[in-house]
Amino acid sequence: xxxQISPTKQRILSEAxxxxxxxxxxxxxxxxxxxxxxxxxxxxxxxxxxxxxxxDAILTEMKTRYxxxxxxxxxxxxxxxxxxxLFADIGEESLIEMSKGLFLYFLHDDFACKFRKMLTVEQYQxxxxxxxxxxxxxxxxxxYQSMLFGLLGKTDTLVAENARIxxxxxxxxxxxxxxxxxxxxxxEEEALRLIEQHVRQFARLYQGERS
Amino acid sequence: xxxQISPTKQRILSEAxxxxxxxxxxxxxxxxxxxxxxxxxxxxxxxxxxxxxxxDAILTEMKTRYxxxxxxxxxxxxxxxxxxxLFADIGEESLIEMSKGLFLYFLHDDFACKFRKMLTVEQYQxxxxxxxxxxxxxxxxxxYQSMLFGLLGKTDTLVAENARIxxxxxxxxxxxxxxxxxxxxxxEEEALRLIEQHVRQFARLYQGERS
DNA sequence: TAATAAAGCTAACGAACATTAGCTTATCAA
DNA sequence: TTGATAAGCTAATGTTCGTTAGCTTTATTA
Numbered sequence: 001x002x003x004q005i006s007p008t009k010q011r012i013l014s015e016a017x018x019x020x021x022x023x024x025x026x027x028x029x030x031x032x033x034x035x036x037x038x039x040x041x042x043x044x045x046x047x048x049x050x051x052x053x054x055x056d057a058i059l060t061e062m063k064t065r066y067x068x069x070x071x072x073x074x075x076x077x078x079x080x081x082x083x084x085x086l087f088a089d090i091g092e093e094s095l096i097e098m099s100k101g102l103f104l105y106f107l108h109d110d111f112a113c114k115f116r117k118m119l120t121v122e123q124y125q126x127x128x129x130x131x132x133x134x135x136x137x138x139x140x141x142x143x144y145q146s147m148l149f150g151l152l153g154k155t156d157t158l159v160a161e162n163a164r165i166x167x168x169x170x171x172x173x174x175x176x177x178x179x180x181x182x183x184x185x186x187x188e189e190e191a192l193r194l195i196e197q198h199v200r201q202f203a204r205l206y207q208g209e210r211s
Numbered sequence: 212x213x214x215q216i217s218p219t220k221q222r223i224l225s226e227a228x229x230x231x232x233x234x235x236x237x238x239x240x241x242x243x244x245x246x247x248x249x250x251x252x253x254x255x256x257x258x259x260x261x262x263x264x265x266x267d268a269i270l271t272e273m274k275t276r277y278x279x280x281x282x283x284x285x286x287x288x289x290x291x292x293x294x295x296x297l298f299a300d301i302g303e304e305s306l307i308e309m310s311k312g313l314f315l316y317f318l319h320d321d322f323a324c325k326f327r328k329m330l331t332v333e334q335y336q337x338x339x340x341x342x343x344x345x346x347x348x349x350x351x352x353x354x355y356q357s358m359l360f361g362l363l364g365k366t367d368t369l370v371a372e373n374a375r376i377x378x379x380x381x382x383x384x385x386x387x388x389x390x391x392x393x394x395x396x397x398x399e400e401e402a403l404r405l406i407e408q409h410v411r412q413f414a415r416l417y418q419g420e421r422s
Numbered sequence: 423t424a425a426t427a428a429a430g431c432t433a434a435c436g437a438a439c440a441t442t443a444g445c446t447t448a449t450c451a452a
Numbered sequence: 453t454t455g456a457t458a459a460g461c462t463a464a465t466g467t468t469c470g471t472t473a474g475c476t477t478t479a480t481t482a
Contacts, residue, residue: 008429022335026238030470042471043430051470121332123394124233130394138391165408172383180349183334183341197376205416219459241440253441254460262440 009047011037013061014110016054021117025055062115066136073144092203099199100192103174107181107188117182137175142167166206173198220258222248224272225321227265232328236266273326277347284355303414310410311403314385318392318399328393348386353378377417384409 015036019028030051034041048054106112119133145167177191226247230239241262245252259265317323330344356378388402 006429023237024235024332026234027336029468031468039429040431041469042432042473045471046429117335121235121335124328124332125238134391134394138387162408162412165405165412168384168387168405168409169380169412172387173379176349176379176383176386180345183345194376194379197373198379201373201376201380217459240438242438250459251461252439253443253462256441257459 006047008037008039012044012047012054013057017058017111017114017118020055020058021114021121024118024121058115058118062111065111070140092200095203096196096199099174099195103178103192103195106178113182120179120182141171141175145171170199170202217258219248219250223255223258223265224268228269228322228325228329231266231269232325232332235329235332269326269329273322276322281351303411306414307407307410310385310406314389314403314406317389324393331390331393352382352386356382381410381413 012033016028016033019032019036029041030044031041033054034044037044044054048057106116116137119129119136123130123133142164146163149166149170150163174195177194181188181191223244227239227244230243230247240252241255242252244265245255248255255265259268317327327348330340330347334341334344353375357374360377360381361374385406388405392399392402
């Protein structure tokens with residue numbers, strides 16, 4: 001039932017995204033996309049009916065991938081809510097590894113990384129992309145982590161209101177370092193070191209609080 | 212000695228920045244800049260010799276402003292180091308007001324706000340702007356706040372290494388909320404509320420630690 | 423084997439772009 | 453009053469862009 005995608009068609013998407021991620025939509029010429037793929041510009045129109053059509057296909061693919069990932073997170077989230085031991089019991093070390101892992105995934109996953117950059121450079125001229133950026137990199141992560149911290153705090157003195165602040169304080173430094181490395185890949189090591197110290201300090205501060 | 216700037220020349224800069232902030236450099240046409248100013252495209256060339264020249268003039272003006280501001284911060288910083296009472300003595304409330312004040316300045320100051328957006332959308336295709344972005348919105352703020360937290364921690368158990376993490380944890384949430392409001396001005400109230408709660412929590416966590 | 427469709431190519435078109443040439447008008451010093 | 457300069461304008465130029473037309477070739481299918 002699901003249509004098979006021609007390899008060239010897929011490569012056009014990939015190379016276009018690579019270019020859009022750096023320059024944004026408008027400054028990228030169809031000739032440049034074609035050259036990256038290894039064909040001539042008019043040949044692109046055998047696969048997509050316009051430049052905008054390529055852009056839309058990228059958006060569609062991203063939405064598909066994000067929903068798939070959100071669905072798997074949902075499962076993990078539910079499991080976590082049921083099964084995971086409390087904050088203190090997770091252990092600082094595994095929390096560090098989780099943070100670093102997510103950081104490295106978003107930094108190095110080809111599609112995720114380039115799509116994030118494209119959203120970044122297009123966010124102010126496209127209301128749809130603006131909303132998508134906020135959902136993917138602000139509201140969804142903050143909501144999700146609020147939920148986790150909220151669950152952890154139930155048996156504790158932490159109130160629900162504070163869970164959002166905890167989420168903000170946990171997430172923002174990691175995200176800031178992610179965008180730093182987007183610009184300067186050579187500072188990845190430094191960022192990882194800072195993330196480790198940040199998580200350690202964060203755990204210490206919020207665990208110290210309950211004793 | 213200092214050359215007087217024609218009002219039209221200044222308006223060109225201002226309107227060009229407004230457009231560059233949203234679309235980036237390339238997609239903005241000189242005709243669009245001219246129309247925003249209220250003249251025809253060829254008339255622009257009486258004031259600047261090319262489109263790139265307008266862009267460079269914006270960069271130059273921004274560097275001037277930033278250096279002026281940095282110089283005044285330097286003075287405040289030195290004064291702070293000499294005169295300001297310790298962290299706990301500043302008072303949570305005035306710390307909140309300071310944070311909100313800086314946040315609102317960067318969010319609403321016309322030039323600062325638009326220039327930040329322009330850096331955001333141009334950062335991946337211009338190495339110079341990339342470095343400038345990192346300096347202005349990562350290294351300089353983190354260094355400065357590290358210095359402050361470092362001074363405050365001298366008489367305390369906090370080590371210098373931790374001052375950078377403190378700075379990161381203090382600054383990142385505020386900056387994240389700033390970029391959120393850049394996209395969604397209608398969420399300013401929510402952001403201010405979160406900043407207040409964040410600073411309160413931050414102060415409580417790091418003060419609780421020393422007792 | 424013959425017919426069809428898919429996927430590449432060159433050539434060309436019309437629109438939009440940055441920029442230049444050259445004109446007009448107003449300001450202002452000599 | 454005259455001459456020059458500044459700052460606007462229209463018209464035009466050469467380039468680049470997205471897209472289309474129409475051809476060739478290869479692979480698939482009847």
